[in-house]
Amino acid sequence: MRRRPGISGLQTAAAARDQYRSLGENVAKIRTDLMKEQLATFRNQLEEFARKHKNDIKKSPAFRAQFHSMCAKCGVDPLASNKGFWAELLGIGDFYYELGVQIVDICLATRPHNGGLLDLEELRGLLAKRRRASREPITEDDCLRAVSKLKSLGGGFEVFTVGRRKLVRSVPTELNRDHNLILELAQVHGYVTVQEVENELTWKAGRALDALENLMREGLAMVDDGHPDGKRRYWFPCVGSAATGTEAAESVLSSPN
Amino acid sequence: MADFSFPYFYNYPPYFTLQPVRDTREKQVELWKQLILKYCKHHKYFVVDLEEGDFPLFANANIDRKLTYEAREVFLGALVSEGKAEWMDKGHRRCLILWRRIQDWAELLLSFVRENGMEDSVMTLEEIMSGDETRGSELAGIDRGVLIRAIKILEQKGKAAMFKGQATDDDGVKFSAH
Structure with a gap:
């Protein structure tokens, strides 16, 4: 005989559902609480760690890099916000903002000379000069971090690699593959000739001249017709010998205007 | 130097x-x-x-x-x-x-004269260009043409009067730089 559903049966089913739900909610709550607790502990620990090692983080570049990589592993970005407790705690946001401003300053000041491409090593040298010896040393890692923060400003701030050098770009110029290859080639002597480019890269006539003229128009290359062999040389101040470049940048930075 | x-x-x-x-x-x-x-x-x-x-x-x-x-x-x-x-x-x-403008040369000459108590003195152009008085000062080695033009500015202000000597070497200037 088939039983028809009765009131009590429905009530039992509803009660069971309720119980399941509340149990489930309980479990979820316990889990959340646990997570919250863990997070709080983690945060406390990290804060404590940061507070304890504040000076090390500010002073020692190696320590700073390790701290960053640790934060990155836990998915924490101490630079994400200037308002976060990191900034208050460490002033670490300020550190990179200050560095960023100085980098922008140097890039703009040296742009007339290098067309907006600056060797990263050169930049570091100039930063060190500007920040004076009393300040904490700046590593390549710090520069890269600061520049990556500048990227969000637009204006094309970016670090890219050409050959064995890293260049900081402060102009929105897009460099294509041809340009990069030429820059790489120019690192050897600081200059290239059309013939050199064509031979080294086995390009057909016209391609090299085209790319070189383009680089020149962008202010990245300068022509030199004065060599006794009569061949036009294209010089690249951004990959020029480090000494000349730094001196150039310094003279630009120290000029009164 | x-x-x-x-x-x-x-x-x-x-x-x-x-x-x-x-x-x-x-x-x-x-x-x-x-x-x-x-x-x-x-x-x-x-x-x-x-x-x-x-x-x-x-x-x-x-x-x-x-x-x-x-x-x-x-x-x-x-x-x-x-x-x-x-x-x-x-x-x-x-x-x-003209790394210094002519009028600035005139000023320089005037202040040299005043600083050395030569307000009423007479100097030949040669003396100014290469004499003992100006040795070591910024006036030493000044170009003759530039010097003459500077003196002419002073002349207009009544601070100096140029005169011709018997030879070009003797051309000179009488200051009245008070």
Whole structure:
């Protein structure tokens, strides 16, 4: 005989559902609480760690890099916000903002000379000069971090690699593959000739001249017709010998205007 | 005299070729203008001869580069248009470099006279250019033409009177610099 559903049966089913739900909610709550607790502990620990090692983080570049990589592993970005407790705690946001401003300053000041491409090593040298010896040393890692923060400003701030050098770009110029290859080639002597480019890269006539003229128009290359062999040389101040470049940048930075 | 220290770009070959791209050229001209003025001031050069080999600044043996005549004319021409130099002939072969303006030379002369209690004295042009009194001062080595023009400014203000000597060596000036 088939039983028809009765009131009590429905009530039992509803009660069971309720119980399941509340149990489930309980479990979820316990889990959340646990997570919250863990997070709080983690945060406390990290804060404590940061507070304890504040000076090390500010002073020692190696320590700073390790701290960053640790934060990155836990998915924490101490630079994400200037308002976060990191900034208050460490002033670490300020550190990179200050560095960023100085980098922008140097890039703009040296742009007339290098067309907006600056060797990263050169930049570091100039930063060190500007920040004076009393300040904490700046590593390549710090520069890269600061520049990556500048990227969000637009204006094309970016670090890219050409050959064995890293260049900081402060102009929105897009460099294509041809340009990069030429820059790489120019690192050897600081200059290239059309013939050199064509031979080294086995390009057909016209391609090299085209790319070189383009680089020149962008202010990245300068022509030199004065060599006794009569061949036009294209010089690249951004990959020029480090000494000349730094001196150039310094003279630009120290000029009164 | 301390050695002249050349700026970085003087050893960078492309700065010896006139740059075809406008922005780069402007920057280049600006740098050369400053260098020419500084160099002339340091060595007390007043007249620059554009002909090849005459003016040492225009060739850098270290990097085996020299400015073309055209480049020399462009850089000096830029100074001329700023009033910091003057062509001395129509063909633009010689250029007078005024790293100090004529009226500033006049001021300098006047303050030299006052500082040395020579308000009423008489000096020959030769004495001013290379005499004992001016030795070591900024007036020493001044170009004769520039000196005469400076004195003429003082004359207009009634602070000096020029007179002719029997020979050009004796041309002189009587100050009344009170």
